[in-house]
Amino acid sequence: MLVRFFLILSMMLGATQVVAQQSSGPLRVTIDQGVIEPMPIAVPNFVARDAASAEFAAQVTSVILADLSNTGLFRQIPATAFITQAVGVDAQPAFADWQIINAQALVAGNVSTAGNGQLTIDMRLWDVFGSVEVGQGVSLSTNSQNWRQAAHRVADVIYSRLTGEAPYFDSEVVFVSESGPKSSRVKRIAVMDQDGANVRFITGGQDLVFAPRFAPNGRSVLYTSYATGSPQVYLHDLATDQRRALGVADGMTFAPRFSPDGGRVIYSQTSGANTDIYTLDLATQARNRLTRSPAIETAPSYSPDGQRVVFESDQGGSQQLYIMSASGGAAQRISFGSGLYGTPVWSPRGDKIAFTKQVSGRFHVGVMNVDGTGEQLLTASFLDEGPTWSPNGRVLMFFRETPGPLGAASLVSVDVTGRNLRYVQTPGGASDPNWSRLRSN
Amino acid sequence: MTMIKWVATAILALSLAACTTANDGADGSGLLGGLNGGGTPSNAVDQSSLAYFTTAVGDRVFFDTASSTISTAAQSTLNLQAQWLQRFPDRNLTLQGHADERGTREYNLALGARRAQAAFDYLVAQGISPSRMSTVSYGKERPVELCSDERCWAQNRRTVTVIAGAVGS
Numbered sequence: 001m002l003v004r005f006f007l008i009l010s011m012m013l014g015a016t017q018v019v020a021q022q023s024s025g026p027l028r029v030t031i032d033q034g035v036i037e038p039m040p041i042a043v044p045n046f047v048a049r050d051a052a053s054a055e056f057a058a059q060v061t062s063v064i065l066a067d068l069s070n071t072g073l074f075r076q077i078p079a080t081a082f083i084t085q086a087v088g089v090d091a092q093p094a095f096a097d098w099q100i101i102n103a104q105a106l107v108a109g110n111v112s113t114a115g116n117g118q119l120t121i122d123m124r125l126w127d128v129f130g131s132v133e134v135g136q137g138v139s140l141s142t143n144s145q146n147w148r149q150a151a152h153r154v155a156d157v158i159y160s161r162l163t164g165e166a167p168y169f170d171s172e173v174v175f176v177s178e179s180g181p182k183s184s185r186v187k188r189i190a191v192m193d194q195d196g197a198n199v200r201f202i203t204g205g206q207d208l209v210f211a212p213r214f215a216p217n218g219r220s221v222l223y224t225s226y227a228t229g230s231p232q233v234y235l236h237d238l239a240t241d242q243r244r245a246l247g248v249a250d251g252m253t254f255a256p257r258f259s260p261d262g263g264r265v266i267y268s269q270t271s272g273a274n275t276d277i278y279t280l281d282l283a284t285q286a287r288n289r290l291t292r293s294p295a296i297e298t299a300p301s302y303s304p305d306g307q308r309v310v311f312e313s314d315q316g317g318s319q320q321l322y323i324m325s326a327s328g329g330a331a332q333r334i335s336f337g338s339g340l341y342g343t344p345v346w347s348p349r350g351d352k353i354a355f356t357k358q359v360s361g362r363f364h365v366g367v368m369n370v371d372g373t374g375e376q377l378l379t380a381s382f383l384d385e386g387p388t389w390s391p392n393g394r395v396l397m398f399f400r401e402t403p404g405p406l407g408a409a410s411l412v413s414v415d416v417t418g419r420n421l422r423y424v425q426t427p428g429g430a431s432d433p434n435w436s437r438l439r440s441n
Numbered sequence: 442m443t444m445i446k447w448v449a450t451a452i453l454a455l456s457l458a459a460c461t462t463a464n465d466g467a468d469g470s471g472l473l474g475g476l477n478g479g480g481t482p483s484n485a486v487d488q489s490s491l492a493y494f495t496t497a498v499g500d501r502v503f504f505d506t507a508s509s510t511i512s513t514a515a516q517s518t519l520n521l522q523a524q525w526l527q528r529f530p531d532r533n534l535t536l537q538g539h540a541d542e543r544g545t546r547e548y549n550l551a552l553g554a555r556r557a558q559a560a561f562d563y564l565v566a567q568g569i570s571p572s573r574m575s576t577v578s579y580g581k582e583r584p585v586e587l588c589s590d591e592r593c594w595a596q597n598r599r600t601v602t603v604i605a606g607a608v609g610s
Contacts, residue, residue, distance in 0.1 A: 182587050208582055210546060230577050231550065252554065252578065255547045268547065270578070273509065273558035275551040296551040312548060318507075319548055342545035356545050382589065385545055401542075403589030432546070 027105060027127040027134055029073045029163050036419075038075035039104050039162065041068060042128075045079070046109035046121070047088040053119075056144065057111040060121055060151040064107065066195060067155035067169045070413075072420030074162075077103050089122045089137055098128040105134070107158055119144035123154050125161055135161045148197055149439070156438075166392035169194060172436040173388075173397065174212040174221050177201065178409055178429030185429075189223050191238070194390075194435070196425040202236060211386075213257045214436045222246075222256040222265060233267050235282075246280055248287075255298045259326075260306045266290075268298040277311055277328075290328035301345045302326065303370075310334070310344040310353055310370075321355060323370070334372030343386050346370075347393045348437075352416070354387040354396055365398045367416060378418040382407075386431070391438045397424065399431040489529050491604050498525045502560060504598040506543070509555035511563050519560060522602055523567035533605040536560045538578045541594035546580060553578030560600040 029039045043065050048057040068074045079085070083097040087108040098106050106126040113119050124137040138157050142150045149170060156167030171194045180186040189202040189212045202221065203209055212223035220237045227234070232247035233256045246265060247253045256267040265280045276291045277300045291297040295315035302309055303326075310323050316333065319340040324331035335341040339359025346353060350370075357364045357377060363384045366377040383401040390397070394416055401409040409431040411424040424430075486493055494500060499522070502515035511519065526532060538557030540549035557576035565571055586593035 183584055185582070208579075210582070252550075254550055268551070270551060270554045272561075273555040275554065296548060296555070298547045298551050299545070312545075314507075314548075319545075340544075342548050358544070361543075383542065405587035407587075407589065 027130060027162060036073065038073055040077055040102055041074045041105040041107065042077045042082065042098055042101070042103035043068070043107040044082055044085060044087050046111050046123075047086050049110055049112035052113045053111045056113065056119055056147055057109075060111055060147060060154070061109070063148055063151035063195075064109075064155040064158070067152060068158060070195070070422060071159065072415065072422075074105075077101060089124045093126055095126070095128055095131045098126075103128050105158075105162060109154070113144060117144050118142070119147050119150065121150050121154055123157065125158055148193065152193070152195075165394055167438060168390040168392040168394065170439050171391050172214070172218065172439070173411070173424075174202075174214055174434050174436070175399075175411060175426070175430050176210055176212065176432040177427065178431055179205075182405060182407060187431075189221065189236070190430075191221070192426070199427055202238065202241075211255065211432045211434075213434045215258050216260060216262040216437060218436045218439060222258065224254040224256070233265070235265070255300065257301055259302050260304055266300045266302065266309065268300070277309070288328070290324065290326075291331070299343050303346045304348055304350045310346055312342045312344060319358075321353065321372075334368070334370070335375075336372060337375055345387055345389060347389050348391060349393040352393070354389060356385045356387065356398075365396060365414070367396075376418065378414050378416070379412070379421065384412070386433070388433050388435045390435055397433045397435055399433060401431070488525075489532075494522075494525055494602075494604055498522055500603070501599045501601040503595060504556055504600075506541070506594075506598065507552065508598075509552065509559045511559050515560075516563070519563045520567065523564055523569055526564070526569050526573070533573045534575075535603045535605070536564075536574060536576045537601045537603055538576065539583060539597055539599050539601070540581045541597040542581050542584060542589065543594060544581060550578050550580035553580045556598070556600045560602070 043061060046057040046061045048054040065076055069076050081101045084094060087093050088110045089108050093106055093108060106128050108124045110122045118141050120139060120141045122139045125134040127134050140150045140153055152169040156169045160167045172191055173194055174191045177188045177190040178185050186205045187209050188205045189209050190199055191202060192199040208226040209223050212221050214221055219239060220235055222233060222235055224231050225234050231252040231254045232245050233253040234243045234245055236243040248269060251269055251271040253267050253269050256265050258265060263282055267278055268275050269278050274294050275296045275298055276289060277297045279288045293315045295313055297311055297313045300309050300311040307326055308323055309326050310321060312319055313322050319342050320333055321335040321341045321344045322331040322333050339357050341355050341357050343356045344353050352367045353370060354367050357366050362380050364377040365379045365384045365387045366375060368375040381400050382403045384398055387396040387398040395413055396416060397411055397413045399409045400412045401407055408429045411426055411430045411433050412421060413424055414421045499518040502518050536557040538553035540552045557578055561574055561576050584597045586596040
């Protein structure tokens, strides 16, 4: 039956196209180094089950579409091409209507609201040419105020089922919002959803701040502030809006990050001309000095298992990347290319280090294997700096600054393959992004 | 500040080719001749003033890329600063280390600390008490010259001696 249908369709559309699509196994977009053809996907407007849900249904659909489109892995089929406009989850779709417009994947959904402010999104994902459902239907309920987060979660389900990758849309980015002239930039710590929505400011702009980093549970942020006149690390609780200094009496502290279990802060401390790496145990307040060279050691980042630390140092005469045990001791240099290497960040998968590279007057964001092999530069510009990993390790976000007196910083994302470079929308200038883990609640 | 003013400031600074920059609000050109090792009083100029220190003594020294070495030009400026500080022993100061925009944020912050400390150590060697001095680094956060070429970067790789009570730069 199915075979006969495909034969008929093949004759109608031209054999090669359809046969190629039919011949594969499960519907899957593969992310690798090769050139990919985005998968054509149809996401008809989610169907409102009640009048109060109509607006939510349209908004939820557009958030899901934007998430999927921004990956560069999917090509949205415009609604004007649809033969059927409304597809809910209650019945199997008419596959022929979607095959004829060459949709490979079809997302069907409903949105409903209850009197208590609950919003429910139902979604089913279909392999159009296989005429089968991909996974089981999902139903998410949340307070209607959190409709965006629920939409991101639905998009995450679609993304994961079609790519085999872990999800990342339901995540946040903490960054530095910039305004004012280059000589006296006003900088504020801000948090937003991964797609640039829901921006809220954490600091007021009276003190110079930079390089915020999320706690693993997303509930607090570390950053460096000049509140006392000298750079010091602060731990800011997002729920209570209270902060405390983690600093020391002498010298400056900066470049903080949490350990993967959230129990420790690793940071740099400068005494006189010398900058070294320290840890602070948040429970015991015990401090531990990890490096002792007279050179600059900074920008530390833990491996996901918490056992090792990658950092930058100029102990060999120029700024390069090193790895040491999380308890300190001998460090092994891993960067050996020409130019300078800084801001290393360990991938959440554990297999890659992302970094900033400065060579021949240009700045690049790149990745290398943990042993320093396999270096790949993903971007190039006057100033590309400070990569951060998406929760699933597939995407990097960094900031790009333009030259000259009117130069400004923007957030940019790029696939770890180097494809799909995109500017992230922010209010005004933005720098120093740090991606949260996938939200857990 | 308008762009035109910045360009004008940059041209002025270049044409003076002196150890001062002209964008700190002082009228720099007339004061340069009054400097003579901090010793010779010049007419109607209060040599204890911050304006005199900034423009006649010279409030900043410059560094090569990625370097915190005190050059001979920087030594001359710091020698004059030391003489001035000895004449006015009630003045305390902060040494502000800066870097140009051609580096990563954390590294440049540490580099600015090195540059501030290099000036600190030099002044101590000239007999200035460490208790009168503090250091702070601004990394690449506070450039004074805004073009994106070596002309401006050379002006931004600096340690600025800010006398207590003066507005920092």
